[in-house]
Amino acid sequence: GLGKTTFAKEVYNDERVQKHFGLKAWFCVSEAYDAFRITKGLLQEIGSTDVKVDDNLNQLQVKLKESLKGKKFLIVLDDVWNDNYNKWDELRNIFAQGDIGSKIIVTTRKESVALMMGNEQISMDNLSIEASWSLFKRHAFENMDPMGHPELEEVGKQIADKCKGLPLALK
Numbered sequence: 001g002l003g004k005t006t007f008a009k010e011v012y013n014d015e016r017v018q019k020h021f022g023l024k025a026w027f028c029v030s031e032a033y034d035a036f037r038i039t040k041g042l043l044q045e046i047g048s049t050d051v052k053v054d055d056n057l058n059q060l061q062v063k064l065k066e067s068l069k070g071k072k073f074l075i076v077l078d079d080v081w082n083d084n085y086n087k088w089d090e091l092r093n094i095f096a097q098g099d100i101g102s103k104i105i106v107t108t109r110k111e112s113v114a115l116m117m118g119n120e121q122i123s124m125d126n127l128s129i130e131a132s133w134s135l136f137k138r139h140a141f142e143n144m145d146p147m148g149h150p151e152l153e154e155v156g157k158q159i160a161d162k163c164k165g166l167p168l169a170l171k
Contacts, residue, residue, distance in 0.1 A: 004107040006167075008076050011105065021103075023073040033082035035091060039064050042075065061094055069097040080108045080117075088117070126165025135170045136160040 011017060012026060025045035027038060039060045048067050075095065082088070095104060106117050127135065133156070140156055141149070163169035 005078055008078060008105050008107050012074065012076055017074060020101075021072055021074040023068070023071045024075070025073070026076045026078065028078045029080045029082075031081045033087055035087065036060065038077070038091065039094075043067065046073075065094045065097050068095065068102075070099055071102070072099040073102045074105070075103075076105045076107070078107045080106050127167060127170070128165065129161070132160045132163060132165050132170055133157055135167060136163065139171050 012024065018024075023046055025042045027041045027045060029038060036057045039057065043060060043064050046067055048063060095102070108117075136156060136159065140159075141152075160170060
């Protein structure tokens with residue numbers, strides 16, 4: 001609820017990013033790590049054909065490696081939970097075929113995953129009380145002036161406080 005996926009989507013869909021990368025793929029990993037599902041999903045995202053006929057992980061990974069070879073790509077692995085280094089290291093080798101400047105964005109709520117992935121990290125914190133109230137007010141009073149309803153302000157601030165600075169909850 002801190003906005004990790006929203007932030008990644010903004011980057012992924014940015015016009016400059018669209019022009020910069022020849023190939024883009026987004027895959028929501030979630031709790032269970034499944035190399036087959038991730039590989040197949042990424043192949044489908046980049047528009048690879050004949051994915052349906054393959055039920056062999058190695059064949060799919062070879063196809064993905066060939067599809068990425070020599071191309072500048074952006075891959076987003078959203079909501080990664082698994083921090084088993086060996087499992088991710090196998091997948092990481094596939095991405096090594098990309099052109100210089102290729103990027104992989106990983107969103108996670110687990111610090112251990114971020115540390116394992118290495119490189120640059122952007123940590124997101126809860127919003128301040130002021131920012132929380134501002135965001136809540138913007139959504140709660142969408143088409144009306146909050147100043148015209150002072151009786152709602154106190155209740156609104158209590159609700160915003162219960163959201164504990166989480167943008168998704170405040171929205």
